[in-house]
Amino acid sequence: MAISSTVSSDGSELTIAIKGRFDFSSHQDFRGTYENLPTKPSRYVIDMSDTAYLDSSALGMLLLLRDHAGGDNASIQIKNTSTDVKRILTISNFEQLFSIE
Template identity: 65%
Template sequence: MSVEKKVSMDGKTLTIAIKGRFDFSSHQDFRNVYEGVYPKPEMVVVDLKETTYMDSSALGMLLLLRDHAGGDKAYIRVVNSSSDVRKILAISNFDKLFDIE
């Protein structure tokens, strides 16, 4: 598992790519990626293209990211999720909290 970040040239968008399993073992790496960005970006994109597995702790990590980014005012897109991951997000009603594509 790895977590990679990319900040846009204008600093307004942070992209976080998760490769492999998105579970509790990635908690600290995931947190370090977004907490280390200053100033806070206007938008965060979580790219799950190479995510093979996601558990309930990953859902909790997404909620912590949302809180850090501004709660209800945060703009977070979850992109490139597999059909299995998309089902998990839908069952958890995360489509109400995140822009899922």
């Protein structure tokens, strides 16, 4: 499991890449990518191209990010999901809360 993040040059977008398993062991690393930034981004991108698995705690972490980013006004895109990961997000009705590609 590895979580990395990149902030755009103007600070408006944060991309978080999740590799391997996205579960409770990722909690601190995931929160660390967005909580202590000098400027709060207006857009967030979660790149799951290398995410092999996610569980209910990962879903909770995505919801915490959504709250941090502004709740209903948050701009969060989840992209590059595998078929299995997308199925979990769909079953959980996350397409109602996030933009999923």
